[in-house]
Amino acid sequence: MIKKVLVANRGEIAIRVMRTCREMGIASVAVYSDADRNSLHVRMADEAYYIGASPSAESYLVMDKIIEAAKVLKADAIHPGYGFLSENATFSDRCKKEGIIFIGPSSEVIGVMGDKISARKKMIEAGVSVVPGTKGKIETDEDAIKIIKEIGLPVMIKASAGGGGKGMRLVREEKDIISSMRGAKSEALSGFGDDTVYIEKYVENPHHIEFQVMGDSHGNAIHVFERECSVQRRHQKVIEETPSPLMTPELRAKMGEQAVMAAKAVNYVGAGTIEFLVDDNHNYYFLEMNTRLQVEHPVTEEVTGVDLVRLQIEVADGKPLRYKQEDLKQFGHSIEARVYAEDPNNNFMPSPGLVQSILLPNGPGIRIDGYVYSGYTIPIYYDPMISKLIVWAPTRLEAIARMKRALSFFKVNGVSTNLLFLERIMEADDFVQGNYNTNFIAKNEEFLIEPNKKNQNTEDLAMAVAFLHHLTKLGITQTTSEEDHQGFVESKWKAFGKRRGLYNI
C-alpha cells in the first residue's frame, strides 16, 4: 500500500503529481536543488529533501541522492515525472533493489522500448505497423534498387551507425538511387568508420499522433485515445490537441488496437505513449514508445475525465486498472499550449528571471498546470516551460476560441514569454482548419513570428505610456491627487478647449 510518494522532479510536473497524491491521501516528498529552495513544488509538498547543487547533473539526476531522500523519509514509491530519471532503466532497477516502488515500467521494458532499434524489432514481432524498410546490410547497388522498388519511393537511406543527420540521403527519384547510396556510404564511413546502411520508407510531412496506453500487473492494457502533436518547433512540441482533426472513428479503432497490442507485447505496467507517424492517406507507422507520463497528458484527461497520475499510482500499487476499454469515451475537445519563458522575436532565446506578478486566465473550461507564482525567480538551470494552458470546450472551434481568450488574459509580468506566438498559432488558417502536419510551424513561420496587424493607435498608446513611465522614473510626477472624477473631467475639458484652439491656429 503506497502511503508516501517521493517525486523525483521539479516544476509543474512535480506539482501535478503532488496534487493527485494529496487527493489520494498520500503524503508527498519534494526533492530540491539549491536553485529550487523557493520553488512551488517544495512549498506544496508535505516534506522536502535537499539533494544538491543547481545543475541537474548534480541534483535531479543523481540517483544516490534521490534514493537517500526516499530512504531517510521512508517513501514507499518514487514518481519520476518526465525527463530527468523517468526513462532510465538503471534507476528503475535501482529502486527495485532498494525495495522502493518505481512508478513506471521495469528496467527490462524501459530497455527494450527505450532503444529505437530493439523497439522496432519488438513491434514487428507483435504485428504493429512500423515504417517499411530493411535493416539488413545493403551489399550492392542492384540490391538497393530492388529493395527500394519494393518499398516504393521516396525512401531514406540511413547509416546504421548514424546520428545527427549524417550518413542520411533522401531519395525521391529512381535515377538518384545509386549516387545517393554511394554518398550515404562514404559519409557513413568517414563519419562513423562503418559504411553499413539500411533503407526506410520516407514519410512526407507526417502527422505526429500518439496514443496513451495504460497497463496493469494483471495483464490488462487499454488505450485512452489519441493526441495530435504535430505543432512542433525543432522537434519540440508546442501545441497538442485531442481528438486529432485527422482522425476517423475507424482509424482510431485500428490505431488504438495496435497501441494496446504494443503495450501487451511487453507486458507494460503503467502509463506509456505509443507515437505514430501518420501520412495524409491515413497510413500509420510506429515511431517510438515513451515509457512515462507525457507533458501533454492533460488533454487526454480533459476529454475522458481520467486522472492518469491516479491510475499510475494505482497500478504501481498492484491494483487492477479501474477502467475497461469500453468504459472510456471521448467527450468534447481539448487543446494544450505550452507557455515558455522565451523570446520568439529574438530567436526564441530563453528568458529566466524574476516574475513580478502573474495573472492567470481561469474561468470555464480552463486548466492550468504551472509552477510560477508572483515574486518567483525562474532559475537559469532548467527547462524554459513555465506553464501548460489547457482548454476544454464542446467543439474544436470553441476550444480554439477559448484558447485565444485565455491567452489574451494570461499575463506574465517580468520575463518574455511565447504567449503571443501561441495566440498567432490559434489564428493561423491551417490550424483553424485542422489542416496541418509537422511542417506547420516552418510553413507558417512568417505569420507566426511577425504579427502584421501593427496598429497606429496601439503604437501611439505605447509611446504615451513609455513617456509617462520615463517621467515617473525621472521623478517628474505629481503625487496622486484625491480629486474626484467629475472635477477632473471638467478641468480636463477646459484645458482641452485651450489646446485645441492652439492647435487649430
Place this chain on the structure above:
Amino acid sequence: MIKKVLVANRGEIAIRVMRTCREMGIASVAVYSDADRNSLHVRMADEAYYIGASPSAESYLVMDKIIEAAKVLKADAIHPGYGFLSENATFSDRCKKEGIIFIGPSSEVIGVMGDKISARKKMIEAGVSVVPGTKGKIETDEDAIKIIKEIGLPVMIKASAGGGGKGMRLVREEKDIISSMRGAKSEALSGFGDDTVYIEKYVENPHHIEFQVMGDSHGNAIHVFERECSVQRRHQKVIEETPSPLMTPELRAKMGEQAVMAAKAVNYVGAGTIEFLVDDNHNYYFLEMNTRLQVEHPVTEEVTGVDLVRLQIEVADGKPLRYKQEDLKQFGHSIEARVYAEDPNNNFMPSPGLVQSILLPNGPGIRIDGYVYSGYTIPIYYDPMISKLIVWAPTRLEAIARMKRALSFFKVNGVSTNLLFLERIMEADDFVQGNYNTNFIAKNEEFLIEPNKKNQNTEDLAMAVAFLHHLTKLGITQTTSEEDHQGFVESKWKAFGKRRGLYNI
C-alpha cells in the same frame, strides 16, 4: 445580431460574462464606480465607462447611468449578471424601450415570477407542486382545525401581510392550533394592521434543490438538471453541488419535468432557476424562481459541458436553443465553494482590504471564477464573495478530495477568508456521507468553526515564526549569507551539540 454587450455588474460575474463574450467574438463593455477603477472586470473589458460613486445605489443600481453607457458606446445588449438590476422588471422594460436587448426575461415574466404570491398562483395553474396550504382567509378556529387536519401537521400559520418573521407560528401539535391562530392574528394585527392569516405545510429541515432551466423565443424549454444548495449559513449559500446526493433518476425526471412546465407556463426566455424544497421522503415543493443566472451555475456547466452564458446570449439574440433535452447528460460530479473575504472566527465579519498576493490551486478538475489579483484592494462597498472554487471529478468522493486539495493550496495573502471553514465542511461526516439538509451548518457549527486538531508542533512553529518575524521588524537580523547548504549543516550541528550538552545538564 449581438456584437457588443455591456455587463451591468462587477466582480467575478462581470468577468464570467466577458470571458464568454470574448470567445463568441463579441466586444464587452465594463461599467465602473469610483471604487472599481482598478478592478479586474475593467482591465479585462474591451471598453469601460464610469458610472458614479462607490456605493452601488449611486452607480451599479442607477438605470440612467447604465443606459447612458450602453448608448454612448453603442452596446447592442446588456447582461445584468446576478444581483444589482438583474431581477428588476423596470430595468428590463427600460432596456426594451431604449432598443437595447436585455439578456434576461421580459418585465412581465420578472413581474409574475419575482413576486412569491403571484408565482405560487401561476405555478398551481401550471400544475407544478407547491407547498400545500391555503391562501384564503381563515375565519374561524373550526375552519383552521379542519384545514390543518387536511394538510397534516406540522404547519406554519403566516400573516398574509407579514414579513420578517412576524405574525408567524409553527404548529407541531393539534392542541396548539387555537392558541397559535390567536397569537399569529394578534401579532399580525398589531404588526401590520391586518389580521389575515393563511396556512402552509411546514417542511422540516428541507433540502434546497434547484433546477436550471433555459428557454428560447421559439417556445423551447429544457432543464439542465439539479443543483443541491442546502449548505447555507443565514440563507446564504456556501457550498453547492451536482448531482444532489439525495437525487434518484426517477425523482430527477419528475422534478425536471415540473421545472420545464414552470418555465413553459410563463414562456420563459433565457436562463432561470426553479427552486424547490425537498423533504427526506422525496416530496418536493416549488419555492420560487430566480429569473437570472445563479452564482452557482458553474457546477451545472462542469457536469454537462454547457456554457450557460453562451446560451443566454444566443437565445437573447433570437436563436433557438442549441440543445434538446435528450442531448444533455450529467457526467461526473461537481462542487462549488464560495470564497468570502470574512473572518469565521470573528462572527464572519467582512474583511476587505489589500490582497498582497494570491496563489490559486489550479491543476486537474479545478475551475476558478474570481476577480482578485495580487496587489488588488478589495473595496468595502460590495459583496464579500471574492472567488468561486469549482471542482469536477468522476465521483462525489473524489470531488470532495479534490476540493480539499484545492482549498489547502489556495492562499489569499492579506485579508481573512473562510477557506478553513470551507475545508472543515469537506471534512464533516454529514457532508461526506451526503446526508445533509439546510440544517447542516447549524447542526455542525461547533465542528466547523473550532478546529479541534490544535497541534503542538504547529503551535511551536507559529511561535517561532512570529518570533523571527518580530526580530526582523525590529531590525535584529543578519543579512542573508551566501554560505552553502553543506557548510551550514555542519556548523549548525556543531552548535547543536553544544546546546544539547547544555540542556542535558
Place this chain on the structure above:
Amino acid sequence: MKLDVKIGERIATVELIERSGEYITLSVDGRLMELDTRLVEPNIYSVIHDYQSHDVLIHDGRNFKEYFISAMLENFVVQIIDAEAKYQALRGKGFAGEDENAISAPMPGKVVKIMVKVGDELKAGDTVVIVSAMKMESEYKVKQDRKVVEILVNEGDTIEAHQPMVIVE
C-alpha cells in the same frame, strides 16, 4: 535573544540560538528547532523543519506586538511579550498592550453612525460607533463603564483596519 511568546493561554520562551542566513536554530520552551526559512512572498515564509515543508502566512495584528498566523490549516493569534508588556501585565492591564482605550474595527470600512459625544458617560454594552463594510453593519460597544474622551472620526469617513475611532477612559 530571548522573548516570551503567547498563544491562547500558553506562554512559551523562544530563544534564538544560532542564525546563519536563512538557517536558524532556536528553542521553544527548551525544545530545539532547526528551521530553514525563506520569505517567498510578502508575509509568506516557506519553512522547512525536520524535513516538513510549511507555508506560513503572517500578518500584523491589532498592535505592534501581535501577529496573525496561518499554517497547516490552523489559525493562530500570537503575542510577543517583552519587558514592557510584562510591566503592563503586572499593573493588571493584560498582555501585549491591548489598548482598551481606543475603539477600533478589525477591518476597513465606513463610519455609519457615531452614537456618542465627548464627555458622555457610557454603561458597559453601550454602542459607540456603527461601521459598515461589504453590506454588513457592525456595532462597536464598550465592555465596561467608560467616559468618552475624544472622537477621532466623522460619520461618512472611510477608516483603515485597527484605526482608533473613539478614545474612552
Place this chain on the structure above:
Amino acid sequence: MKLDVKIGERIATVELIERSGEYITLSVDGRLMELDTRLVEPNIYSVIHDYQSHDVLIHDGRNFKEYFISAMLENFVVQIIDAEAKYQALRGKGFAGEDENAISAPMPGKVVKIMVKVGDELKAGDTVVIVSAMKMESEYKVKQDRKVVEILVNEGDTIEAHQPMVIVE
C-alpha cells in the same frame, strides 16, 4: 514637458499637456490623447483611452532610455530620445545610447566559455563568450572588427540580464 519617442523607424514627439492625478492629457505627434492611467501591478498600467480599456505591461530595456511594452497582443521596443541621445545620433552612434562596446546577454545565465583574452584583435563575427540558460547555449559575437579591452566575468559566473561581460573597442 516634451520628448521624442522612437518605435521602429518612427520618431514621434510626445508632449505632456495636463496632468491631474491619474488623468493625463498629452499629444503624440500633435494627436491629443486623454488617458486615465493606473499602475495596478508593478509595471502594469491599466489605461482607459477614449473608453477603450488596455492593460499595458512595461519593462526596462537594455539601457536607461529603452522600454519593452506589451499591449493589445502587440510587443513594442520604445526608445526615449532626449538631448543627449540626439547628440550621440549626430555623432553617428545611433539613438538611445546603444552601447556596442559592452558585450552582454539579454537574459540571466551562466558564462560557459570566454573565447577571448584582453588585447585580442577580433574579426567581425568572432564569438566572444558563450552563455548558457535553460539548457540552451548562446554565442555572443562582435558585429565588426574589434579589440578586447577588458573582461569583466569569469567562466562559471552567473550573470544578470544586460550585465556587461566583455568590453571591446
